[in-house]
Amino acid sequence: MFVEVKAGTIRYYRGSHSWIRELSDGRKETIRDPFDQARQSMHTLMKMINGHAVFRNRQIPFTYGYAVGFPGCRYSGQCPPDARPELIFDADRCETIRKSLEKAFEAFPSTSKEAMTPPQIQAIHEVLYPEFGVTPVLWKKVEDQEKRLKRLTREQERTFTLLRNQKTALIQGVAGSGKTILALAKAQEMARKGFRTLFLCYNRPLADWLGMTAEKPNDMLEIMTYHQLVVSMAKRANLNFRQSRKEDDEAFWNDRAPEVLIEATAILLPEEKYDAIVVDEGQDFHELWWLSLDGMFRDGNDKKCYYVFFDPLQNIYVSEPTLPRDMGDPFVLDENCRNTVKIAQHCEAIVGQRIPVFEGSPEGTEPEFLRVGSIKEAFRTVEKKIREWCFSPNGGLEARQVAVLADGSTKSDWPSRFGTFDTTESLPTWTNSNAILLDTWKRFKGLEADAVILIDTEPSDQPLSRANQYVARSRAKHLLTIIEVV
Numbered sequence: 001m002f003v004e005v006k007a008g009t010i011r012y013y014r015g016s017h018s019w020i021r022e023l024s025d026g027r028k029e030t031i032r033d034p035f036d037q038a039r040q041s042m043h044t045l046m047k048m049i050n051g052h053a054v055f056r057n058r059q060i061p062f063t064y065g066y067a068v069g070f071p072g073c074r075y076s077g078q079c080p081p082d083a084r085p086e087l088i089f090d091a092d093r094c095e096t097i098r099k100s101l102e103k104a105f106e107a108f109p110s111t112s113k114e115a116m117t118p119p120q121i122q123a124i125h126e127v128l129y130p131e132f133g134v135t136p137v138l139w140k141k142v143e144d145q146e147k148r149l150k151r152l153t154r155e156q157e158r159t160f161t162l163l164r165n166q167k168t169a170l171i172q173g174v175a176g177s178g179k180t181i182l183a184l185a186k187a188q189e190m191a192r193k194g195f196r197t198l199f200l201c202y203n204r205p206l207a208d209w210l211g212m213t214a215e216k217p218n219d220m221l222e223i224m225t226y227h228q229l230v231v232s233m234a235k236r237a238n239l240n241f242r243q244s245r246k247e248d249d250e251a252f253w254n255d256r257a258p259e260v261l262i263e264a265t266a267i268l269l270p271e272e273k274y275d276a277i278v279v280d281e282g283q284d285f286h287e288l289w290w291l292s293l294d295g296m297f298r299d300g301n302d303k304k305c306y307y308v309f310f311d312p313l314q315n316i317y318v319s320e321p322t323l324p325r326d327m328g329d330p331f332v333l334d335e336n337c338r339n340t341v342k343i344a345q346h347c348e349a350i351v352g353q354r355i356p357v358f359e360g361s362p363e364g365t366e367p368e369f370l371r372v373g374s375i376k377e378a379f380r381t382v383e384k385k386i387r388e389w390c391f392s393p394n395g396g397l398e399a400r401q402v403a404v405l406a407d408g409s410t411k412s413d414w415p416s417r418f419g420t421f422d423t424t425e426s427l428p429t430w431t432n433s434n435a436i437l438l439d440t441w442k443r444f445k446g447l448e449a450d451a452v453i454l455i456d457t458e459p460s461d462q463p464l465s466r467a468n469q470y471v472a473r474s475r476a477k478h479l480l481t482i483i484e485v486v
Contacts, residue, residue: 068083148360310323441454
């Protein structure tokens with residue numbers, strides 16, 4: 001059945017024998033007779049099928065005909081002279097398309113009662129799809145995989161409801177297990193119940209991103225990093241605090257900052273504190289940080305919620321990580337619901353630990369390894385890869401789906417553009433405009449992208465640590481290319 005489909009509101013005027021499409025702005029345009037189009041398309045394609053060696057000089061072994069679809073219209077009035085009611089698929093008939101197709105086929109003569117043979121079916125494929133069986137376009141493949149991964153994330157969240165009535169909990173999860181999503185969901189749940197809630201993490205871009213995109217029920221939810229919390233509380237308590245300190249000043253942040261927060265909590269009023277605290281990236285918190293957080297609760301003896309999410313395999317900041325005391329054994333989220341099977345297997349090989357994925361997770365594509373001789377060549381290779389992913393006939397990805405991650409030591413070599421795409425370090429710019437994210441993998445920790453290009457500039461005798469590799473490469477959901485500078 002060869003179906004010509006017309007969108008919008010279509011009318012046929014018998015007096016002038018004309019077809020008119022009514023546009024949204026009120027204008028009208030004359031269109032070609034859709035029934036004539038359907039017939040001509042049918043005859044053209046049938047001529048091609050007739051020319052195939054399997055059918056040449058033989059009777060066509062199947063019934064064929066044509067129809068016209070108007071999925072946005074409802075058919076009424078008298079049919080055009082060259083049409084029949086059963087050949088019109090309007091909005092109502094599209095709702096029962098199988099029945100409508102069967103009635104349309106009845107309008108055309110049947111030439112065979114036998115099913116077609118496999119060679120005949122293959123011949124039709126060869127005619128209508130000369131490249132039948134080629135690799136599907138990348139954007140569609142990623143889109144299909146993403147639907148399956150989102151479904152798995154919802155399943156993980158349902159599992160998490162088992163902890164709903166538990167006030168304190170440690171939740172240990174592998175990369176891609178949905179820790180941040182579940183942590184945010186718990187914080188939002190507490191805020192909806194009317195509790196003043198703090199969502200705390202280590203990484204500034206993650207806090208900024210969640211702060212911009214997450215719902216904050218009843219204005220009872222605050223999202224920030226530990227560094228931001230110390231600065232904010234010191235300011236509220238009118239403490240002399242040097243905000244010019246760099247966030248990478250380890251001695252200051254490890255020791256002096258928690259002391260400042262403890263001083264602030266001794267001054268602050270209960271209404272300036274929190275009923276519930278949810279911590280993400282707990283493996284990056286220092287021992288004194290946990291001690292200082294105890295004073296952030298309105299009532300330390302009645303913590304409405306104290307949840308800590310962590311992954312010991314992602315510990316890249318703390319040499320001897322610690323967790324809050326007296327919180328019991330961790331609840332384990334051990335299934336990956338972010339990455340495809342191929343990327344998850346690559347990440348588990350890095351840490352030498354089995355990381356299961358949900359049954360039904362998309363298989364995906366093997367991570368790609370490329371080797372170049374210089375950082376400049378690495379960025380030229382990045383541009384070629386972006387052209388392949390975004391502009392090739394089998395590509396079609398958008399800029400907001402691609403992140404390029406490099407070491408901060410290479411920043412002086414970072415380009416301002418990759419072909420027609422600008423580069424940006426801003427998450428809002430990346431997701432809301434036609435720009436490729438170019439940032440360090442440390443700043444991107446806790447975030448994710450459909451496609452990631454990772455530039456590894458470490459000398460061959462000093463590879464990235466396992467934790468660093470695991471963190472960087474697990475950011476990729478569907479496609480991962482690693483460019484090694486040797």
